[in-house]
Amino acid sequence: MTLNIRxxxxxxxxxxxxxxxxxxxxxxxxxxxPVTADxxxxxxxxxxxxxxxxxxxxxxxxxDQINKDTVKDLExxxxxxxxxxxxxxxxxxxxxxxxxxxxxxxxxxxxxAKTGDLLWTYRHVxxxxxxxxxxxxxQARRQKNSIALAGDKVILTTPDAxxxxxxxxxxxxxxxxxxxxxxxxxxxxxxxLIADNxxxxxxxxxSIAGTAGGCYIMAHDLETGEEIWRFNTLDxxxxxxxxxxxxxxxxxxxxxxxxxxxxxxxPELGLTFWGVGMPGPYAELIRGSGExxxxxxxxxxxxxxxxxxxxWYYQHLPxxxxxxxxxxxxxxxxxxxxGKVHKLLISVPGKNGIxxxxxxxxxxxxxxxxxxxxxxxxxxxEDGTVHINEELVPTAVGQPVLACTSVSGGKLWQAGAYSPLxxxxxVPLTEACNEVTPTQSEFTAGNAVGSVKxxxxxxxxxxxxxxxxxxxxxxxxxxxxxxxHRQRPTPxxxxxxxxxxxxxxxxxxxxxxxxxxETGEVLWQQRLNAPIGGSPVSYxxxxxxxxxVPTGYSNSASSISSAFPEVPLPNGNGNSIFVFxxxxxxQ
Amino acid sequence: xxxxHLGRPYxxxxxxxxxxxxxxxxxxxxxxxxxxxEAGRTAxxxxxxxxxxxxxxxxxxxxxxxxxxxxxxSTAGGLYDFISVAxxxxxxxxxxxxxxxxxxxxxxxxxxxxxxxEPLVADPDKLAAVNLVEETKEGAAxxxxxxxxxxxxxxxxxxxxxxxxxxxxxxxxx
Numbered sequence: 003m004t005l006n007i008r009x010x011x012x013x014x015x016x017x018x019x020x021x022x023x024x025x026x027x028x029x030x031x032x033x034x035x036p037v038t039a040d041x042x043x044x045x046x047x048x049x050x051x052x053x054x055x056x057x058x059x060x061x062x063x064x065x066d067q068i069n070k071d072t073v074k075d076l077e078x079x080x081x082x083x084x085x086x087x088x089x090x091x092x093x094x095x096x097x098x099x100x101x102x103x104x105x106x107x108x109x110x111x112x113x114x115a116k117t118g119d120l121l122w123t124y125r126h127v128x129x130x131x132x133x134x135x136x137x138x139x140x141q142a143r144r145q146k147n148s149i150a151l152a153g154d155k156v157i158l159t160t161p162d163a164x165x166x167x168x169x170x171x172x173x174x175x176x177x178x179x180x181x182x183x184x185x186x187x188x189x190x191x192x193x194x195l196i197a198d199n200x201x202x203x204x205x206x207x208x209s210i211a212g213t214a215g216g217c218y219i220m221a222h223d224l225e226t227g228e229e230i231w232r233f234n235t236l237d238x239x240x241x242x243x244x245x246x247x248x249x250x251x252x253x254x255x256x257x258x259x260x261x262x263x264x265x266x267x268x269p270e271l272g273l274t275f276w277g278v279g280m281p282g283p284y285a286e287l288i289r290g291s292g293e294x295x296x297x298x299x300x301x302x303x304x305x306x307x308x309x310x311x312x313x314w315y316y317q318h319l320p321x322x323x324x325x326x327x328x329x330x331x332x333x334x335x336x337x338x339x340x341g342k343v344h345k346l347l348i349s350v351p352g353k354n355g356i357x358x359x360x361x362x363x364x365x366x367x368x369x370x371x372x373x374x375x376x377x378x379x380x381x382x383x384e385d386g387t388v389h390i391n392e393e394l395v396p397t398a399v400g401q402p403v404l405a406c407t408s409v410s411g412g413k414l415w416q417a418g419a420y421s422p423l424x425x426x427x428x429v430p431l432t433e434a435c436n437e438v439t440p441t442q443s444e445f446t447a448g449n450a451v452g453s454v455k456x457x458x459x460x461x462x463x464x465x466x467x468x469x470x471x472x473x474x475x476x477x478x479x480x481x482x483x484x485x486x487h488r489q490r491p492t493p494x495x496x497x498x499x500x501x502x503x504x505x506x507x508x509x510x511x512x513x514x515x516x517x518x519x520e521t522g523e524v525l526w527q528q529r530l531n532a533p534i535g536g537s538p539v540s541y542x543x544x545x546x547x548x549x550x551v552p553t554g555y556s557n558s559a560s561s562i563s564s565a566f567p568e569v570p571l572p573n574g575n576g577n578s579i580f581v582f583x584x585x586x587x588x589q
Numbered sequence: 590x591x592x593x594h595l596g597r598p599y600x601x602x603x604x605x606x607x608x609x610x611x612x613x614x615x616x617x618x619x620x621x622x623x624x625x626x627e628a629g630r631t632a633x634x635x636x637x638x639x640x641x642x643x644x645x646x647x648x649x650x651x652x653x654x655x656x657x658x659x660x661x662x663s664t665a666g667g668l669y670d671f672i673s674v675a676x677x678x679x680x681x682x683x684x685x686x687x688x689x690x691x692x693x694x695x696x697x698x699x700x701x702x703x704x705x706x707e708p709l710v711a712d713p714d715k716l717a718a719v720n721l722v723e724e725t726k727e728g729a730a731x732x733x734x735x736x737x738x739x740x741x742x743x744x745x746x747x748x749x750x751x752x753x754x755x756x757x758x759x760x761x762x763x
Binding site: 087088089132133134136137139140142143211212214215250251252254255283287288289290291396397398399400401402439441442443444445446447448449450451452453454455456457458459460555559560561563564567570571572573575 | 639644646647648649650651652653654655656657658659660661662663667670671674675678679680681682683722745746747748749750751752753754758759760761762
């Protein structure tokens with residue numbers, strides 16, 4: 003009897019965390035060691051500690067057991083259905099043989115990375131949104147790209163704008179911090195960057211009516227969650243040019259500027275680099291900003307990690323009128339040529355698919371290169387000034403323009419990978435255009451402020467293959483096509499480059515493929531249950547290399563499926579992970 | 590495109606309209622028939638509700654309720670042109686003209702538009718003439734007044750508006 007009561011009390015006190023039976027027996031968690039600052043700066047090749055694997059956002063694994071010769075011998079080790087549906091953008095993180103997997107609605111599961119056994123589950127309790135806040139509710143169903151590992155904690159960013167620190171060994175909440183007001187529309191859709199003992203995070207929801215005037219990259223103390231600094235991408239009184247670039251529009255009528263891809267960090271320079279999204283409303287006619295560039299939308303910004311002070315910015319797409327935002331992964335590349343180290347920042351930052359290289363110490367423009375068909379940028383000067391195609395700026399409500407690429411890319415959240423082996427950047431892209439027509443509508447709570455009507459995504463004239471895996475060779479002076487793999491179904495996952503000379507990437511047709519980094523030849527492919535999603539990554543346990551592939555629906559699959567109707571998408575959501583390794587006798 | 594006429598139109602409000610609290614025989618009529626909206630309800634629940642929600646609330650795909658949603662699609666033509674090419678993702682453009690029209694009618698009805706005698710037809714000019722905000726405005730306001738729950742359904746506009754809101758902007762004349 004007494005025992006039963008004690009059991010009940012215990013169950014009540016840990017209502018949010020459930021343990022699998024294995025957790026009490028001998029568990030891989032017993033050997034879990036803290037993720038130190040040194041580990042973050044130099045991640046062991048057996049682990050995958052970040053969204054993109056390291057501070058430079060390379061998306062590169064140094065493991066080479068699975069390589070060009072052995073990849074044909076991959077077989078399924080185990081699979082796991084995710085705890086919730088929702089748009090698939092996740093990446094599993096792995097340390098000391100423990101896999102941390104987050105899904106939409108703030109659920110984190112810890113799994114044994116070797117066996118696939120569940121170790122613990124954390125379910126975040128979310129406030130109930132009013133039914134009419136449909137955009138905000140939909141945004142909460144978007145899986146964040148990542149969680150973050152730090153010390154003995156797992157740092158979770160939540161759809162209700164909280165930071166939550168979980169104990170990595172138990173899934174119990176160590177602390178949580180309400181960062182911004184979810185009732186205004188703020189929510190996290192990306193994971194944090196752990197740098198300089200800080201949690202650097204960027205908020206989303208800045209396209210929702212209630213969040214006008216404030217969209218932030220923020221630093222919080224890693225131990226306590228206390229705020230250290232914040233940088234507002236929509237209002238920077240220290241830079242008069244920023245305010246002027248919005249014309250007459252005061253901060254309280256500015257939206258967008260969402261940095262919705264996790265930033266990179268250069269410990270040597272003490273700088274963290276973030277991409278910023280589009281302005282809202284999307285069309286300048288409705289926005290009221292005239293011909294202003296609307297800073298810092300569609301820019302790369304370099305912030306001092308200690309103070310949040312802006313060191314430099316570079317705008318990839320001024321005067322956006324088409325929701326072609328440019329927040330995607332910034333990748334840090336060092337190349338030594340004739341004894342001089344060139345510190346580059348490379349990126350295909352925006353939906354229009356143009357690749358850029360900058361000097362990351364100064365922000366100086368180095369070069370750019372077009373990939374997919376785009377018509378919104380007419381010219382980029384040698385000094386990096388970007389000119390837009392003014393013929394595509396609507397001057398009347400209801401005036402349609404055909405913009406290439408489309409609101410769903412070109413480039414989207416699926417991240418590219420840089421291989422130091424080949425000095426090549428591998429990028430998943432989509433060929434698409436859509437009509438964009440400005441509208442006037444009254445904004446409502448919990449809903450977006452785009453004020454445009456988008457037409458269906460259509461292929462550019464003369465192109466019948468929507469999918470493109472692009473390999474861009476990178477030098478300090480130029481980016482060039484090394485190879486292009488074109489196909490009908492679109493790429494729907496991030497790509498992973500490995501020391502085995504491979505690039506893994508997946509598509510809407512449910513294939514995960516391994517490409518030869520040098521040639522683009524497909525050396526292995528496997529069809530799975532749903533469009534490949536999230537970010538495939540690699541890790542090692544007990545001397546065996548594993549490849550984990552997330553699957554599940556995403557906007558990248560559904561928004562352009564009319565371009566490849568011969569490959570019907572599944573009706574089910576399918577959110578899962580599939581874990582592969584080499585056949586025992588093949589190693 | 591070939592115009593489609595769907596049987597004998599009748600003027601009974603559907604069950605879903607009653608749920609939202611609209612009166613029968615209202616003066617405003619949204620360019621579709623009750624029969625279309627009823628057929629659209631069945632098609633929507635079979636083909637769309639899995640992602641867009643049984644009451645169009647989302648959240649696996651964007652919600653389809655609200656004056657701002659209606660404003661973004663602008664006209665019945667804007668909505669039809671999109672869904673008849675791109676939706677549903679598992680069979681984009683495959684449902685057929687009649688079904689897409691019915692689904693447009695149902696989405697309009699769920700947003701507060703009233704059925705009338707004239708059916709929605711797949712004529713680009715006629716579809717473009719059906720203004721979604723106008724057709725759903727009174728119904729949305731009426732449902733908002735009906736009770737507190739539906740006030741929330743209709744959307745809280747007590748939020749910042751675009752800098753140009755309320756200003757007269759040039760209108761496109763094709």
